[in-house]
Amino acid sequence: MPKTASLQPSNIGAGQRLASLGELLRDWLPHQRWFAGKHRPVTDLRLLSMTELYPGCLHLLVHTGHTGTHADPTGVLSGHPGGPTAPAGGVPAPGGTPATGDCYQLLIGIQAHLSPRLGRALIGRADVGPLAGMAVYDAFQDPRSAHLLLERLRHPGTLGPLRFEADPDQPVPAGLAPRLLDAEQSNSSLVYGDAYILKVFRRIQPGxxxxxxxxxxxxAQGCDRVPAPVAWFRTTQPQEATLGVLQPFLPDASDGWTLALHALATGDDFTAQAHELGRATADVHLALAAAFPDGGRGETARMAAGMAERLDAAARSVPQLRPYVPGLRGAFNALTACDPGPPAQRIHGDLHLGQVLRAGRDWFVIDFEGEPSRPLAERRSAHSPVRDIAGMLRSFDYAARQRRPWRPEWARRCREAYCAGYAARAGWDPRAKHGLLRAYETDRAVYEVLYEARHRPDWLPVPMAAIERLAVRGD
Known part of the structure; x- marks a missing residue:
């Protein structure tokens, strides 16, 4: 058995342990794909919660402060929005602003001798404090820790500030082998026996x-387009917050982005799938409206002003955008005179081809976390369902422009089929809400331009093609 650090609270206090771990975590965190403060050194590390899952394994909630910012002096979970990460099928939703500090969930293993199979998980060796000389590693990559998390979820209960809960009508079998998915960007996911997937939220906000x-x-609404959670865990300190969710895993499913690119590569028609995807989106929107009935009408004047502000800010940063500003601003100004569209309601919030799965002949919608760079309260608020639709339409455009020659006609057919499928199920046609749809697409495309200019300049022509189209009056 490998020797593990003695971490009982009686002999090593939380402050002493953090002193041993602090420098390692400060250097390691900015290099993680789920860390919102990329390229900004961590200048402050504040311990919010520490719970020992088993000897040699610590569950941590830490608050980070970055260069040029001030750490949260209250020591509570941070709710500030952070920097974006690009999902498959598009770029993050508009509206995020740089973070001043964030709360992160960590699972830290500590051993004297680290097994070679955990070499990739190594964070480093502590060189100060009571843990000096011990190997420190990301325990989410340790099968032992993954197994323990599942057992905690299978047998609900309390461990310090952690609460493990489950749906008693959906028991989870024991002995499922875990594996860590590598494709996640803002979270970490563990798959158990190709039967369940545990999404562990890395950046934590209250609520x-x-x-x-x-x-x-x-x-509860009987909607079968979304895998239902079977277990979850949360913290009660320093504030109530969700930490992870266990749901059924669809092992034979493919995401919409992969399927769309395959269709483009092989020349296969994708309009039938797009039509069914539109129906699936409408199913989810109808169920959301029933589950969260306190929507109402959006304030179009305030929405238009916010879109115009984002346009002006983007144009200051991206010169290529400036010639199109008058036409784009016209799309936003027209909002106050156009049909307000369907009532505001809970929506997905970050819908694109990478957020849908096709298993057999059915589409499933996943990842309702919304855009992680937005505050949690905003992600839980009501918006027009047209915003989701615009996100998916932009995703079709991105797929059609992955390779030269671009395939705008393919995107047009998929967009039409998607809207037709949505209309068949929802009872109203997104294409009939032309002014609203144009405004939401424009807002999305403006942010895409800003994102690509900053992070992937070679991709800038993709959203600029949409900008040219959307800037034309009546498009």
Missing amino acids: VNPDLEVPVALA
């Missing part, structure tokens, strides 16, 4: 995460 709240509510 119920929509990726738990929404699927639970949709399951």
Whole structure:
């Protein structure tokens, strides 16, 4: 058996342990794909919560402060929005602003001798404090820790500030082998026996995460387009917050982005799939409206002003955008005179081809967390369902422009089929809400331009093609 550090509270206090771990974590965190403060050194590390899962394994909630910012002096979970990460099928939703500090969930293993199979998980060796000389590693990559998390979820209960809960009508079998998925960007996910997937939220904000709240509510509505949670865990300190959700895993499913690119590569028609995807989106929107009935009408004047502000800010940063500003601003100004569209309601919030799965002949919608760079309260608020639709339409455009020659006609057919499928199920046609749809697409495309200019300049022509189209009056 490998020797582990003695971590009982009676002999090593939380402050002493953090002193041993602090420098390692400061250097390691900015290099993680789920860390919102990329390229900004961590200048302050504040311990919010420390719980020993088993000897040699610590569950941590830490608050980070970055260069040029001030750490949260209250030591509570941070709710500031952070920097974006690009999902498959598009770029992050508009509206995020740089973070001043964030709370992160960590699972830290500590051993004297680290097994070679955990070499990739190594963070480093502590060189100060009571843990000096010990190997420190990311325990989410340790099968032992993954197994223990599942057992905690299978047998609900309390461990310090952690609360493990489960749906008693959906028991989870024992002995499922875990594996860590490598494709996650803002979270970490563990798959158990190709039967369940545990999404562990890395960046934590106070309150119920929509990726738990929404699927639970949709399951109560009988909506089978969204895998229903079977177990979850949360913390009660320093504030109530969701930490992870266990849901059924669809092992034979493919995401919409992969399927769309395959269709483009092989020349296969994708309009039938797009039509069915539109129907699936409408199913989810109808179930959301029933599950969260306190929507109402959006304030178009305030929405238009916010879109115009984002346009002006983007144009100051991206010169290529400036010639199109008058036409784009016209799309936003027209909002006050156009049909307000359907009532505001809970929506997905970050819908694109990478957020949908096709298993057999059915489409499933996943990842209701919303855009992680937005505050949790905003992600849980009501918006027009047209915003989701615009996100998916932009995703079709991105797929059609992955390779030269671009395939705008392919995107047009998919967009038409998607809207037709949505109309067949929802009872109203997104294409009939032309002014609203144009405004939301424009807002999305403006942010895409800003994102690509900053992070992937070679991709800038993709959203600029949409900008040219959307800037034309009456498009």
